[in-house]
Amino acid sequence: MTELVYQGDSYLKEYMATIKAIKGSRVFLDKTIFHPRSGGVENDTGYMVFNEGMVRVVNVYYDKESGDVAHEVDNASLLPQPGSSVKLVLDWERRYRLMRLHTAAHILSAIMYTNYNALITGGNITPEYGYDDYSLTEFTREIFEEAVKKANEVVARNIEVKIYWLPREEALRIPGVVKLASKMPPEVEKLRIVEIPGVDIQADGGPHVKSTGEIGVIKLLRVENKGKNKKRLYFSVEP
Structure with missing residues (x-):
């Protein structure tokens, strides 16, 4: 491989x-x-x-x-x-946009889970914008506005994004990583962990920035009600 x-x-x-x-x-x-x-x-x-x-x-x-x-x-x-x-x-400009948006998505998902017990049920990240679907029953724009505000506070703290590998058994013992890690094939002996200390930790295979300050400013683009337990947040980063 x-x-x-x-x-x-x-x-x-x-x-x-x-x-x-x-x-x-x-x-x-x-x-x-x-x-x-x-x-x-x-x-x-x-x-x-x-x-x-x-x-x-x-x-x-x-x-x-x-x-x-x-x-x-x-x-x-x-x-x-x-x-x-x-x-x-x-194409570095494209890649770097994807990295910034990807790390921003991790911060947003952590805040949505911590504050509203909302899990991501789907999503997509392009170089222009990203969106995530959350398992929310209530639909108000204010929830997402508050989440983006809190996410930008994390960005402003310029926290180092740590990436490291852990043995599967050890990773499975970390709260928040278990759900993702348990879906990995049994032959995967080590998992790549992406951690934003004090904010988020999860198994993840994609590219990320080195610190939250590189993200810039997270912008809420729009929100949509996609049905029961499926509320969609569109976001981007500037500049």
């Missing part, structure tokens, strides 16, 4: 990798800094650069056939043969 290098360092903008296989427009690598669409966070895009030129990476996802990370490119015929090295180059 492809090594997800970004899980150790989400700030890598370029990286050398080796082509393992090419299947149609799908490219499989030994390592990658491209985040595949997962966990409600959209995929990275960018380029693969080699001696003869470059191709654009237009989509990244977990391949249904192999379970490995597939990098979909715009012109696979230009690529060198498997075994060759390519330089991976991220």
Whole structure:
């Protein structure tokens, strides 16, 4: 399986990798800094650069056939043969927006759970905005306005975002992580933990910023009543 290098360092903008296989427009690598669409966070895009030129990476996802990370490119015929090295180059502006919004979503979800016992039932993060669905019976804009206000107070404290790995058994003993971690396949022996001390802790595989201050200002865009126990919050970050 492809090594997800970004899980150790989400700030890598370029990286050398080796082509393992090419299947149609799908490219499989030994390592990658491209985040595949997962966990409600959209995929990275960018380029693969080699001696003869470059191709654009237009989509990244977990391949249904192999379970490995597939990098979909715009012109696979230009690529060198498997075994060759390519330089991976991220669309950094897109990635950094996703990181800021992703960490903001963690803060918002923690506040909604702590203050209103509301769990996330769905969501999506794009470079432009994110949304999350919460298991709320009551629907008032004031609830979300207060949550965003509290979230921005956390952002202003510039708290370090800690990322580390724990053995599965140890992670399962942490309140708040259990629900997510218990869904992991039994063969997953270690879980990647994302912790904002005093605010949130959960098992998570996506890219995040190093400190809450990097988020900027969280903006409430709109709220929607999507039905019983499903209230949707749309948000963005500025600048």
